[in-house]
Amino acid sequence: MTSFWALTRAQWFGFWRDKQNWFWLLAFPLMFLVLFGFLFRDAGASKSSLTQIGSVAIIDQLPAEAKAQFDNLFEVTKTDDAAAALEEVRKGDVDGAVEQKGNEVILHYSQADQVKAATVRGTLGAFVDGANVAMSGQPPTFTLKAEAAEDDSLxxxxxxxxxxxxWAVAMGATFNAAMPFVTWRTNKLLRRLRLAPMRTESLVSSRLLVSIAVAMIQMGVFLAVGVGLFDLKLTGSWWMAIPLLLCATIAFMAIGLIAGAISKTAEAASGIANVIILPMAFLSGSFIPLDQAPSWLQTIAKFLPLGQLNEGLLDSLVRGEGPGAALMPMVYLLGFAVVFGLIAARLFRWED
Structure with a gap:
């Protein structure tokens, strides 16, 4: 235990004396949080752009309440040049162009963007249906009331x-294992430590303790900035993020140990760690939500350790779930840590 605490203390001070660690493991991921936080701070439902060709009675004669709803959904530009309006639609400059011939309302849209086309068709179709009901004087048999599953604070x-x-914790744990061990091996420090009365378990576990402490600091800083600067609201059993991040640190440190074991230089270890973590971050929804992703991609995310971590953090921090929501991701991460930890143990080398 004496050697364990001595190693832990030395690695802790060594970590904070390296200013690059401050940037890559704290300032760099925090920069993304601040950037995305400000970008999406006032994000709301975007309007569809619509060009009105000539006079369109269904738009011009809308009642005041319906006109207010229409203006919230569409940004309308009026023109008498039908050819120019259609060219704008083809180029993607506007989402659609609408004109009226007799009792027929014609919507021109581009098939190049199926999402925008479906949005404009569905929304404008609802107003046409509403106008038909108003003209017939017959109330609709069924009405639809749409409500968001989340409250307005989300x-x-x-x-x-x-x-x-x-992503920040995964990157920190991986690099905290990959970089030091390959550096110590190349500068012969591991050989000296091997000659000392010290077990491999003490060396690895002391590094793990440092990585866990760094993960807790990352969590504290992220949540403080999110709550204080961007009104992040913690719900449910948010404290379950602590044991979840602990399990994640163990799992990703196992990945880092493998990257460090198979690398001959610190640069190679950094490259391997980046090749593993960065694509995994995109595939697991760290930067881009996977709600609209293909089903096969969502399935892949469930098998990735970062995908499990992100899902568990979402359930624990913002979805209001109970403690049980984090248990399955924790079990998965610990199982992943056992398998890859055993591989890392087989590959571990004291010297080149």
Missing amino acids: KPIQFIAPGLLG
């Missing part, structure tokens, strides 16, 4: 912060 920061926190 802002983009609620989804941004957990994903970026997961």
